[in-house]
Amino acid sequence: MPLSSDERGEGSRTLLQDSLSDVIQGMPSLKIIVPLHHDQYCRPSPLASIRTKRLTSSLTQASKVPAKRRGSSIKPTVETLASECYDKGLLPDALGELIDLIIHPSHLDQASLNGLIRNLYPAVSIDGELVIKIVGCLGHGVLKPSLGIQAALLKWLIMTHNVIKDQDALSKVYAVLFNLLDTAAIRPQLCHLLALITRRRHVRPYRIQAVLALSRQTGNDPALTGLLRVFKNYYPEIIVGDATRGKASTFKYPDPEWRERLGEVQQAHAQSLRDQNQPRDAFRVAHRLGNMSGGKASVIPEVHTSHAQEDSITLEEIDSADRLVNNLEKIELPNQLVSVLADPLLQKLMLLRPNDVYESRITNWLSSYTEDVVRGEPTSTAELTSFLQVIQDYVSTARDDSLAPALQSFFSSYLKVWDGKTGSQLILNILSHTGIPQRGFSGLYEDTFASLERKVLDGSGETQLEMLACYTALLRHWVTVFLAKEADKTFGPVISDLVCHVNKLCLTLIQTSSSTSTLSMILDFYELTAYMVSTPRLRKRARIDIPSSALVYMLHFNSSSTSLSRLCGILSCYKEGFQAAMTSSRTAYPAAYVNGFNGFLMDICNCLWRSKAFNNTDANAHGCLVPESARVALANYVSSLKNGSNLSSMFTLSASPTLGLMATTYLRDLEDIEMEQGSSGLDTRHAGPATRTSLIALGKNGGVSLTWDEFRLGILGYLEQQHLGGVGLLMHSTMTTLMKKK
16 A cells, blocks of 8 residues: 555555555655654743643543533533643653553543544654553553544544654564454554554564455455565465455555644754754754745655665664764665755764765756756745755754765856745855855856846845855855864965955945944954964964955944954954964065055054054055045144144044044043042042043143053053954054053
8 A cells, every 4th residue: 555755654664655656746845853852851931831830730620520410511621621732732741641642541531532632743753652651552442541532642643653762662562553454443553553553573474364355354454454464565476366466555644734743843843952062962863744944845855765675774763873883884774875964863874884885876956956947947935035044954963974065056046036035035045154165256156146246136235144144154154174184285366366255345335334333244254364464373374364454444433433443453464364374484474565464553553553544655654544634624623623633643543533432531530530539639630531641641731641642542441342353453553652561
């Protein structure tokens, strides 16, 4: 009897696919459910309702009392409990209590029991002991549940078959289930369940004869005929004749809507554990009970093994790290190796048993899917989004980059027909985990990122920020890869090309949007490059690619003190990297290139420390690229204000529009301390902003006695206390007078 691909379960490793192809369609959509450790089952969860426990306890007590002797109707309690189970699902303890209530004799009516069974939604995997307990209540006897309840429980086992924790539990009671086939009231459900759990070792001549005899007695019962077809899949040479030619049950999933709800309940519970940072069990096959994308089936097949030998081990049977290690060489690979994209356990197996043939099979599958997408064959947006979600999860967690070329080939073709909107964030996240290109960044850009930019960039700051975030994450990924292994000779050129490309993007972006958030994202990228040039393991390979002069000065003259401090910290790291490089090889960087960087340092120090803003007469000074005509016009304007200020001193630590308020606050704090400690107090307070001349006058007039150098050093210390230490770091590493005071 043919089974649908959804129903075969994780243990169905030997069914012949060819005979099953006629019913693999029309089944309910699935979701990927993350199995959980057993010790997580009883951990507090938002879904573990105390109200459910109270209702279960109340119902258990009421079930011991005949209906006529109860003080009130039990139906409202049953309905409320069923609603709670539907909304939140059941943890193992509560599920076990309800199963006990259902299978043991009680005074509950059949309608109430059936209502409870219909709402038994397990929030986690079902324990094997509970399954055996249900099987033990089947059959005839005074203490057994009614046959209608038994049929409902068997139907529940069929619907929850894929979430049973121990898949061997039902196999252990196969003989018990088989011997109940003569009970007509539960025969259809028994045949369906047996079809799901039958393996080659279960098919024996005496069982074949028993089913044939029972089928003749019942007039070729469709359910028995369906079970015979399953047996024939294993031993086609034994079952011959007309035994399996009659009408047979298709064994379709009993209630697709129920499975959809089960998937939602288990997804919600798994998400609640992830929100609590609970560890996930990655040593079990991830089963599907629905899909995140609007109920559409995922294009990635689930792990399923066919044609396995009786003495072999399938991946579906692995449930622990020890079992994986002990059976590593004997594990049969699943039918579709592309399942590795969605299954952590298969990822581990392929990492431990690498093989070029495996990678070739996955590449062929992706190539075939790519051709379908490029040809424009009917592919829903939900399916594409689901596929991209699986790829994102894989690239963000996989420790093996063997599939990187195949994925890159897929996106190289897909981006050409991409609409620029479907799963845009997913695509950006995926490409930010692109493997290190063999042909350098230029080849990667031509194959992938050029198409991506054409589809994403529309001239707005938002899209430019999306691309910058993607490139920043890509650089972080590559740095992580190189840190995980010894950086080879490809590190420098690849990183250098990427940084040079992003330099242009950042310069464009800062002219499109100069908000603080935009500056922060730009500085995120350059802090990562600064990390490379200041890390000994990477410094030998990484080239210092300085940003454009215009970008540096626009970052310097922004209104955010945090951005200014971060810029100074980045330049300080660059300076350290240049010093280390020049020590080892003075020909590593041309003199003009180094002098260009020194111009950044000189101009910023002239503004903040030396009171010589926009000066271009000093060695290497560029005057912040301000044209002479503009500088003269600004200087004349400041002079016309007649307030004693001059242009060259208006950007010092004390007068800077960005840092001036903090400098004044620092001076106020000094005066307050003096007031608290002094016996006679202060005669004069400084109005601010402070200058060399004003501080001298302040000391003479009974104010705080403080030299100009002490004041500036104090400001640097105050900025460091405010987590703005980048300014002081640059000053101490650049100004000769401060190097000794560092």
